Amino acid sequence: MRTITIAPKNAFRISVEAENISTDKFAPLTLSQINSLVVWQGNRQKTLSDLFTVEGDDAPATTEETTIKLIGDYSQVKRIGEGMTAGVVEVQGNVGMHAGNNMKGGLLSIAGNADDWLAREMRGGKVIVMGNAGNYLGGGYRGEKCGMRGGEIEVRGNAGAYLGEHLCGGSIRILGDAGDFPGAANQGGTIFIGGSTYLPGAEMSKGTITVKGEAKVLPSFLKTEIVQVDGLAFQKYTGDNVDNGKGELMVGVGSS
């Protein structure tokens, strides 16, 4: 196993685009080659070593065998782990926007909070956030018809608005509360929300959304039966009937 540890040299006042911080990009390179990978800060092109210290094993390895540890504050660093197919990216603090976007495999674990667009359009692999996640978690970027298509996301804290927008597959699990409109235009993914939320599943055509806590349900959902899941009672709905949808929405009964 090859481990590479990166730390910012300074706090960033201008955000950094760092899609090159990924196991796939690092794996075939030596440390000095990694040091000279391109990152952008604002409209200035820089190298990784201009902004970060890079330490670890020098010899290239396979992507599966590569682990990247990110130490310090990455809340102003975007696109970490973009498109990664295997290996591990371990963020010990907070992470900026678009982390793990279009990820296809491997593990992205975040000890702190994640900003907006985490794991958007993800295809596979796993993302774990110990803190909170921002808006559009696992969603599709502007104009895109499909958000996340596969893989797993777990957030131990709360998530922002529009989580799983245009979801086409995969599963998202939020242990805390979720913001407005989770699973909007869901086309086949699975969402579980441990806490409460507002107006889930708008325009959903397929897939399942389960809310353990309270949820305001849109009037375009049809109330069906009460079902038992793991000993808990849920009110089941189908919709969104605005779009002739066949999605399933379950909201906890008696938790309020």
Add this chain to the structure above:
Amino acid sequence: MIIKGGIVYDPANGIYGDEMDLFIDKGRMVEAAKGEEIDARGLLVMPGGVDAHSHIAGKKVNTGRIMRPDDARIGTEPRTAVCRPSTGYTVPNCYAMGYRYARMGYTTAFEAATPILEARHTHEELEEIPIIDKGALTLFGNNWQVMECVRDKDLTKLAAYVAWGLRAAKGYGVKIVNPGGGEAWGFGGNVKSQNDIVPNFDVTPAEIIVGLAKANEMLNLPHSIHLHFNNLGKPGNYTTAIETLDLLKDLKPSRMRQVVHVAHMQFSAYGGTSWRDFESKAPAIADYFNCHNHATMDMGQLLFGSATTMTADAPLEYGNARLTHNKWSNHDIELEESSGVVPMVYNRKMLVNAVQWAIGLELALLVKDPWKVLMTTDHPNGSPFVNYPEVITLLMSKPKRDLEMATLHEQVPKRTTLAGMEREMDWTDIAIMTRAAPARVLGLEDKGHLGPGADGDVSIYDLRPEEVDTSLDHVLVKKALANAKYTIKGGVVVSKEGQILATPPGRTFWVDAAVPQADTDRLMVDLEEKFAKYYSIQIANYAVQDAYLPHAQIIRAGLPVLSEVA
């Protein structure tokens, strides 16, 4: 500038792969010149490419951009010392249009459909497209004034209106899209054949087409009418195409060119009664073109992958939106047109798409005379123009077509004749279909050839025509066509091996046709009433001001005897 030792294809001047030196001075081809030398020894040299039908500027292109931020993400390129940033794939930003045409060796492209009312927007965008020369065709086929003149059989007033409209729009030629259907769409309807009565106007599409064709020839315009048929995109529409072409076969052209140019023929060469028994009627269409000389076409080739359909044929786009459940933009242009935009993905596993793909190629390969068929994808309706090298290599290589066919729905060989087609085009055919013919069809005398006085637009490719086997080495050919070794525009090297080196502004061609003042006077009575009653703007604010075309190139037309009168 001297271009040394290239293998030159200049079919308009009877040069088919001769080794020769070319000379450019003050932006034009000349017999001899001094200066910078470009080593083209043994390499393929052709005139700069000319695209006679592409949607590159104006409101519907911009609507496509607004609807498709997902498309903007594809093809993003940061600015360089020379270039501004590029975005987009099917609907690139203005800068990218210029850079991408130039990289492929193209130096001219015409926007195919602009309503007069929205021409100002078109010219604002055309002006921002760097490098290439441009022009915009003006829509007349659903225009109230046109239909009234046709109904009243007042051909001189119609000609006066066409001249006035071209001047107001700073337009290049007469575009007709689903005549009558766009107007009917304002009331949720359409016309089902060229002989239907257009609601409220008591004219038929056939009468509109013939009337505009006559006016076009009366005005001696450089381009013929440019026609998008009724029933475009519908199974069984090939009869509409042939019957409509037959209306025009006895008309005399006023110049040495066709009487009608058919836009994106692929979309109008369909057999069957529904999408279920949908099949190619390309052989019947090609047969018609082989037996008649009054019409030309462009392919409108469809390629698999992402596209954005955009057309003044609004009812067609309503159908597309219903079919795909995709985003839909629908637009009414007052007394002139309607239009629509729908994003599209063409899938090689879908039988209908695969048959459409084959039809475009069948048309090009079955029409014997390459001067009658222009290579286009109806950008971005069939595919973005950056994929022209794919189309060219499909035309040049049977093995490549076979490779593609093997990945398609098994029914394709039964519903089209492409599988049995042995023809492989050569560089002369390609130079005609991408250079000489589009220039001749448009009536651009200084484009598409390399004779003395022609524009100094030359493309040089890293291909040795005397060595490369275009049938077997199609991968190599496609790569070389995607990035010309040199693209020279007006005597300036604008692109080298895919790098943009210079971004001179291109010119915009428009046609100023003279007509008798008395006809214009009669016309203005009608127009003033229309603007007072119906238009949302004043007539004084309608015409595109000269300031919007800082690089205008005006082509004079109209009856020669009338040039002093106007």
